[in-house]
Amino acid sequence: MTEPRDAIRTARRVVVKIGSSSITAPQGGVDLYRLQALTGVIAKRSLQGDQVLLVSSGAIAAGMTSLGLTKRPKDLATQQAAASAGQGGLMAAYTNALKLHGLNAGQVLLTADDMHRRSHYVNASRTLEKLLELEIVPIINENDTVATDEIRFGDNDRLAALVAHLVNADALILLTDVDALYDGHPRTPGTTRIPVVSSMEEITGVDISATGSAVGTGGMVTKVAAAQLATAEGIAVLLTSAEQAVQALAGEDVGTLFLPTGRKRRARSRWLAHASSVNGRLVLDAGAVEAVVQRQTSLLPVGVTRVEGMFRSGDTVDLCDPSGAVIARGLVSYDSTELTRVVGRRLDTATASARSRGGSAVAARTVIRRDDLVVL
Ligand SMILES: Nc1ncnc2c1ncn2[C@@H]1O[C@H](COP(=O)(O)OP(=O)(O)O)[C@@H](O)[C@H]1O
Numbered sequence: 001m002t003e004p005r006d007a008i009r010t011a012r013r014v015v016v017k018i019g020s021s022s023i024t025a026p027q028g029g030v031d032l033y034r035l036q037a038l039t040g041v042i043a044k045r046s047l048q049g050d051q052v053l054l055v056s057s058g059a060i061a062a063g064m065t066s067l068g069l070t071k072r073p074k075d076l077a078t079q080q081a082a083a084s085a086g087q088g089g090l091m092a093a094y095t096n097a098l099k100l101h102g103l104n105a106g107q108v109l110l111t112a113d114d115m116h117r118r119s120h121y122v123n124a125s126r127t128l129e130k131l132l133e134l135e136i137v138p139i140i141n142e143n144d145t146v147a148t149d150e151i152r153f154g155d156n157d158r159l160a161a162l163v164a165h166l167v168n169a170d171a172l173i174l175l176t177d178v179d180a181l182y183d184g185h186p187r188t189p190g191t192t193r194i195p196v197v198s199s200m201e202e203i204t205g206v207d208i209s210a211t212g213s214a215v216g217t218g219g220m221v222t223k224v225a226a227a228q229l230a231t232a233e234g235i236a237v238l239l240t241s242a243e244q245a246v247q248a249l250a251g252e253d254v255g256t257l258f259l260p261t262g263r264k265r266r267a268r269s270r271w272l273a274h275a276s277s278v279n280g281r282l283v284l285d286a287g288a289v290e291a292v293v294q295r296q297t298s299l300l301p302v303g304v305t306r307v308e309g310m311f312r313s314g315d316t317v318d319l320c321d322p323s324g325a326v327i328a329r330g331l332v333s334y335d336s337t338e339l340t341r342v343v344g345r346r347l348d349t350a351t352a353s354a355r356s357r358g359g360s361a362v363a364a365r366t367v368i369r370r371d372d373l374v375v376l
């Protein structure tokens, strides 16, 4: 019988995420000792022939010393300045540490837009694939210096899950300053480690609200959300402390293992379901909901009852059932103004109807092709 943690031990492509608190000091600056311990673990796995990508936080915390700060800055501009001052040194530390093992590191800084836009996403995927092919260890972080409050990931746990989708990883390892998810705040007496989570419902009552270290951002909430994102796409997730990284990668019974809850889908579907940004909503009638969800057919104008939001052809829109619940997502082949003129019409009558209603003809066509649709 296979052990659940074999999924981690045997994974060929692994995304490891390390939090700020695990590679920097509480008052700022890179903690070289702990960074080298981490690179030792990554190098061992890489030299075994597996592919490891590292998502590393810590630029802001690393840059605090250059700015003369002893606390993580709260405002965006100072965070960006700290990240700018810190990212170079952080990357240099990784480059030097991996070199000791004969490995090269490649820096990849991503913005939320790189995930939202299909062309950027595909481009990022190509870059990462090339780095892996060349046996260069990708070291990924958010491009903090150009991110604004509205368009930032904010936490690297989500970024790590999206990177795991992007490269179709077999496993995601979230390394932090606590050795596992506990059934309450770990500082509360009597709380115990949760070794395995098979479905997110199992942990709905668990208190994950307390925030963690002085330099970290999301606490446990963002880690559980990241685990949910990755496991939904068939990726096993192991959450543990940086100190237990060796045991975690060896498949030992440490940390919390989140088992895959969904099947691996096509790359395009993964992107549509989790990374693309949604620009509008189409409300469908019951027949169209059944066609899209059960029979997985393309969506035709006749099944659309309402168009909400302003979008262009090629944008992502949510599909809702008559009660407004989102049931699917897809790439729409009409602008919103065009689509408004043909909703509810059969393909053969839509063109004429559009001409009579709007003046100019709209060539009636499929609203969303089945290949451009993902059921949620
Ligand atoms: N139920 C829980 N189990 C374990 N840790 C928890 C729980 N609830 C909150 N936490 C907190 O989450 C923290 C980890 O988050 P954070 O400091 O943001 O880490 P990182 O910098 O690695 O991203 C832990 O230090 C812990 O205090």
Ligand SMILES: N[C@@H](CCC(=O)OP(=O)(O)O)C(=O)O
Residues within 6 Å of the ligand: 018, 019, 020, 021, 056, 057, 058, 059, 060, 061, 083, 141, 142, 144, 154, 155, 156, 157, 215, 216, 217, 218, 219
């Ligand atoms: N991009 C930021 C990290 C943001 C973040 O998610 O931090 P953490 O909660 O420590 O993983 C940085 O490099 O400082």
